[in-house]
Amino acid sequence: MISIEPTLLIAAALVLVAALGSKLAGRVGFPALLLFLGLGMLAGSDGPGGIAFDNAEVAQGVGVVALALILFDGGLSTRWGLVRPVLGQGLTLATVGVTVSATITGVAAAWVLDVPLELGLLLGAIVSSTDAAAVFAVLRGRRTGLAGRIQPTLELESGSNDPMAVLLTITLVEVVTGDAPGPLGLVAGMAFQLGVGAVAGLAAGWATRTVLNRLRPGADGLYPVLTLAIAVLTYAGTVVLGGSGFIAVYLAGLWIGNHDVIHQATIRRFHEAVAWLCQIGMFLLLGLLVFPSELLDVAWSALAVAAVLVFVARPVATLVSLLPFRVPVRHQGVVAWVGLRGATPIVLATFPLLEGVEQADLIFNVVFFVVVVSVLVQGTTITPVARLFGSLRPAPPEPDTLLEAGRPLPDGTTLRNVVVPVGSAVDGCALVEAGLPREALVVVIQRGHQQLVPTGSTRLQAGDRLLVLTDDDALTALRDRLRPDAVLPEGEGPPLGEG
The missing domain is CATH 1.20.1530.20 (Na+/H+ antiporter like fold)
Structure with a gap:
């Protein structure tokens, strides 16, 4: 050998x-x-x-x-x-x-x-x-x-x-x-x-x-x-x-x-x-x-x-x-x-x-x-x-930190990819009404071949991939919020006939 x-x-x-x-x-x-x-x-x-x-x-x-x-x-x-x-x-x-x-x-x-x-x-x-x-x-x-x-x-x-x-x-x-x-x-x-x-x-x-x-x-x-x-x-x-x-x-x-x-x-x-x-x-x-x-x-x-x-x-x-x-x-x-x-x-x-x-x-x-x-x-x-x-x-200055998913930023937050599962409680909700943690900032929504810059009126859909700037505690709360069995606070959720 x-x-x-x-x-x-x-x-x-x-x-x-x-x-x-x-x-x-x-x-x-x-x-x-x-x-x-x-x-x-x-x-x-x-x-x-x-x-x-x-x-x-x-x-x-x-x-x-x-x-x-x-x-x-x-x-x-x-x-x-x-x-x-x-x-x-x-x-x-x-x-x-x-x-x-x-x-x-x-x-x-x-x-x-x-x-x-x-x-x-x-x-x-x-x-x-x-x-x-x-x-x-x-x-x-x-x-x-x-x-x-x-x-x-x-x-x-x-x-x-x-x-x-x-x-x-x-x-x-x-x-x-x-x-x-x-x-x-x-x-x-x-x-x-x-x-x-x-x-x-x-x-x-x-x-x-x-x-x-x-x-x-x-x-x-x-x-x-x-x-x-x-x-x-x-x-x-x-x-x-x-x-x-x-x-x-x-x-x-x-x-x-x-x-x-x-x-x-x-x-x-x-x-x-x-x-x-x-x-x-x-x-x-x-x-x-x-x-x-x-x-x-x-x-x-x-x-x-x-x-x-x-x-x-x-x-x-x-x-x-x-x-x-x-x-x-x-x-x-x-x-x-x-x-x-x-x-x-x-x-x-x-x-x-x-x-x-x-x-x-x-x-x-x-x-x-x-x-x-x-x-x-x-x-x-x-x-x-x-x-x-x-x-x-x-030469143009290089950024100190590359903005990419999974890399911690100086303030302790991290960009994370989170998917809205089928049957999620927030499916059809406008982003402002979805009750997501305040510490979780949705930066981009990837929907199929599209990449959307969200506003408060953007409605979430099952299968959306969210690029979220968050810390570990808020990430856990966000995932709990997206679960199908999560309970939305009273008065929140998609209007009748939508979602």
Whole structure:
């Protein structure tokens, strides 16, 4: 019998350290991404952990699934009302900007590394997308915000540019290996993948909302289970159809997150936790995959590529993308600087490894080094750069207490869900006449698919789910009042012919 307990022990310990350390990293402005990667490298064969791991196929599989779930959570948490005004800017950055950045970086990489142009362009495509998780983890940790529409622009770009980078990478891998079609075939193939991904994602989001609101599973905990399965199904199904699974899963999350869905708050919290687990697990695994001793051999070359990417390719791509929208220069400067590279480039760097591309090891090591430099240099200087450009704003304060059922509030009261049973003595009573305890404040009444904000004249019905702000004593009295055998005081109750 194979014992898996030692592996589970090590994995759980690494995730625990990463989760606890991310709080401290955010407070000091150190990107959590580097913490996760560093832990993986320390646990690897070149570190004190001594764990031997060189399976690029496993790393790629885990990375792709993790990216899909992270993008789904990104869609869920993106507010359409905020990104709609910057839709053109974000999508232009995610397409034209990615292409320009990949081209400039690729040409420079071919010259610096002394490799064929197509190999340099492949490297440029791999590092062409930005990472939203790293950017906003730093902003939240420093309790700062960005002025104007910078933040929603970056949010939309980061959530939607991964598919373009994936398409460019796969296409250039085919070019390098000699399996690519002609130019027209490449353009048609990319357009097809983007179109199928968009249609599949929106269809999946619409279907998910319809199913969740009408199916109504018996247990509340099944809602996030269903959305998790749908996210994976959307990604995998779209890829099978020949489309971009990353675009599909992001748009599905965007649709669900911006429409009324039962237990939406629970679904969002669940997928936020899943996204964090995916980030930690993916970065730890990618940290295990790299050999730090090999990075020294490419350090100077990788630094040169990183410098071109940060100081030339990204600013030019930002200028070309945002110039038609007349975005102020100072805002363009911040957008250009907040172009952190993260998980996607490292995952994409495994594609050449698995396809047997010549000098694939060199590409992987350079990409890993570029990502570390980008996050370390840009991620720790976002606040001073934003201040330099006059685009720094205080972030909105976070509430001290989340208002949710079952969580005690500072005054000792708690939001509770209480159901009016069939045959209840208050069935048909107006709320003001129901004789409920004064200490029990009915905040919301859920009746079927409707959520009602009650007034004194609102009549209760059997089956109503009441969200009540109350303490323990009043809750007991309230439940007694709702029982079918409760006796209403004389003169209270539904008028004749009602209830």
